[in-house]
Amino acid sequence: xxxFLVDFxxxxxxxxxxxxxxxxxxxxxxxxxxxxxxxxxxxxxxxxHTIRGLDEVTVVLPSGETAKAQVAGRDHGTDxxxxxxxxxxxxAILADEAQARVGEIVLSIxxxxxxxxxxxxxxxxxxxxxxRTGQGARIDRWLRLDLNPFPGFSGGPVVNARxxxxxxxxxxxxxxxxxxxxxxxxxxxxxxxxxxxxARGYFxxxxxxxxxxxxxxxxxxxxxxxxxxxxxxxxxxxxANAGILLGxxxxxxxxxxxxxxxxxxxxxxxxxxxxSVPVDxxxxxxxxxxxxxxxERPEK
Amino acid sequence: xxxxxxLNPEASSGIRIGYSVGSMAEWLRRITVCIRGPRGTRGxxxxxxxxxxxxxxxxxxxxxxxxxxxxxxxxxxxxxxxxTGTDLAAIVVDVAGLPVAAIRSAQELRAGExxxxxxxxxxxxxxxxxxxxHRAVGKQPVIFADIRLAPGNSGGPLADAHGNVVGxxxxxxxxxxxxxxxxxxxxxxxxxxxxxxx
Numbered sequence: 288x289x290x291f292l293v294d295f296x297x298x299x300x301x302x303x304x305x306x307x308x309x310x311x312x313x314x315x316x317x318x319x320x321x322x323x324x325x326x327x328x329x330x331x332x333x334x335x336h337t338i339r340g341l342d343e344v345t346v347v348l349p350s351g352e353t354a355k356a357q358v359a360g361r362d363h364g365t366d367x368x369x370x371x372x373x374x375x376x377x378x379a380i381l382a383d384e385a386q387a388r389v390g391e392i393v394l395s396i397x398x399x400x401x402x403x404x405x406x407x408x409x410x411x412x413x414x415x416x417x418x419r420t421g422q423g424a425r426i427d428r429w430l431r432l433d434l435n436p437f438p439g440f441s442g443g444p445v446v447n448a449r450x451x452x453x454x455x456x457x458x459x460x461x462x463x464x465x466x467x468x469x470x471x472x473x474x475x476x477x478x479x480x481x482x483x484x485x486a487r488g489y490f491x492x493x494x495x496x497x498x499x500x501x502x503x504x505x506x507x508x509x510x511x512x513x514x515x516x517x518x519x520x521x522x523x524x525x526x527a528n529a530g531i532l533l534g535x536x537x538x539x540x541x542x543x544x545x546x547x548x549x550x551x552x553x554x555x556x557x558x559x560x561x562x563s564v565p566v567d568x569x570x571x572x573x574x575x576x577x578x579x580x581x582x583e584r585p586e587k
Numbered sequence: 588x589x590x591x592x593x594l595n596p597e598a599s600s601g602i603r604i605g606y607s608v609g610s611m612a613e614w615l616r617r618i619t620v621c622i623r624g625p626r627g628t629r630g631x632x633x634x635x636x637x638x639x640x641x642x643x644x645x646x647x648x649x650x651x652x653x654x655x656x657x658x659x660x661x662x663x664x665x666x667x668x669x670x671t672g673t674d675l676a677a678i679v680v681d682v683a684g685l686p687v688a689a690i691r692s693a694q695e696l697r698a699g700e701x702x703x704x705x706x707x708x709x710x711x712x713x714x715x716x717x718x719x720x721h722r723a724v725g726k727q728p729v730i731f732a733d734i735r736l737a738p739g740n741s742g743g744p745l746a747d748a749h750g751n752v753v754g755x756x757x758x759x760x761x762x763x764x765x766x767x768x769x770x771x772x773x774x775x776x777x778x779x780x781x782x783x784x785x
Binding site: 291292293295296297299300301302303304307394399401402403404405406407408435437438 | 603604607608611697698699700701718719720721722723725731733747748749761762763
């Protein structure tokens with residue numbers, strides 16, 4: 288019997304070692320250093336929020352050597368920043384995340400400048416469909432982990448028991464561990480390497496959530512009781528061109544009812560750029576529909 | 588009986604791991620003692636060799652200690668040495684023929700290796716928990732493990748998948764279990780004048 292436990296133990300340690308060959312340390316990240324994952328040859332990723340404002344960081348490679356890494360692009364929405372690190376080491380082996388199952392053992396792996404590889408283990412506790420981050424970015428799959436996040440784990444890989452990467456670890460709400468699945472990371476890395484940023488749709492309005500007086504929502508045929516009050520219209524922007532005015536209350540975009548400021552961003556995915564979408568609003572207490580041609584959000 | 592057997596899934600590797608941890612826990616319980624504090628608190632200790640129990644300094648505060656063995660035997664233990672720096676203490680008991688821990692150097696541990704703890708938290712005597720080594724042990728005499736420990740685990744064994752004791756559980760730090768390495772225990776015992784068993 289103990290032989291079984293020993294095999295299990297060795298498998299886990301092997302998985303950490305195997306995956307660890309693609310894990311780097313980013314000592315400048317966060318308060319006490321974070322981790323990164325060598326995603327492709329010479330390309331690494333880490334959690335964007337941990338190195339905001341930096342164009343170049345020093346990283347500690349799996350070999351133990353330090354190297355300079357240039358920021359090639361960052362996406363606040365998915366919390367991914369792409370680093371160019373020539374000769375970083377071997378790229379992570381990606382798992383077929385569609386094969387991931389609830390109950391599967393997973394490991395979160397990080398690297399610390401002084402102490403080297405670090406790991407915690409747990410399970411995939413739930414798998415769900417696409418979701419949106421607080422910044423409105425679309426994530427292809429919800430992977431809920433029963434796993435203890437540890438200091439500096441952000442940016443490192445979440446791997447299965449074979450050491451294959453199912454996603455990038457980052458911090459979620461309430462000290463939890465969120466996972467950006469590999470398919471989403473691939474999509475974002477492609478775009479960031481090509482353009483240095485992620486295309487997002489853009490309306491050109493400033494908004495403020497407001498509640499309708501009791502009964503008004505029902506009279507207007509709305510399910511929710513909230514709308515988004517337009518408090519700023521950018522001159523020459525898509526909304527201004529469509530005739531949206533200050534004081535209009537936006538209730539639906541492309542037929543979907545808005546549930547808060549994030550839902551407006553949700554309606555502005557990159558694939559909608561250039562399209563004309565119907566926007567339902569309330570102006571002077573009366574419903575009104577306009578068509579807005581969604582533009583691409585300009586670079587700041 | 589046959590109904591129950593049919594309801595159970597086939598003995599997959601996952602199930603066998605459960606059995607393995609169970610039988611490992613059985614062994615580790617035999618080398619773990621319960622140390623009762625003056626105010627009803629409980630701590631744990633490891634039978635390091637016959638008649639010698641190693642625990643935490645914060646568990647063994649006084650001179651005399653009420654020790655309970657897993658087979659139900661009870662004995663008074665006398666404090667032999669105590670070091671708050673490493674949080675270690677050694678207690679001698681006048682009981683012979685005890686099962687003794689097998690010791691492995693914590694320096695050999697790899698990150699991700701399985702570790703098992705046995706101890707006496709308030710809600711379970713001889714409670715077992717399992718986890719993995721968080722990171723390889725460096726120069727410090729501390730093991731960090733991704734394992735759920737509770738206050739009563741203090742002084743109890745942290746073992747590897749073979750059942751070899753690699754450390755003495757001592758603290759919880761940011762959700763990680765901390766144990767004093769077996770290597771530090773050896774040094775402590777040598778410093779206390781306890782020579783290697785013949």
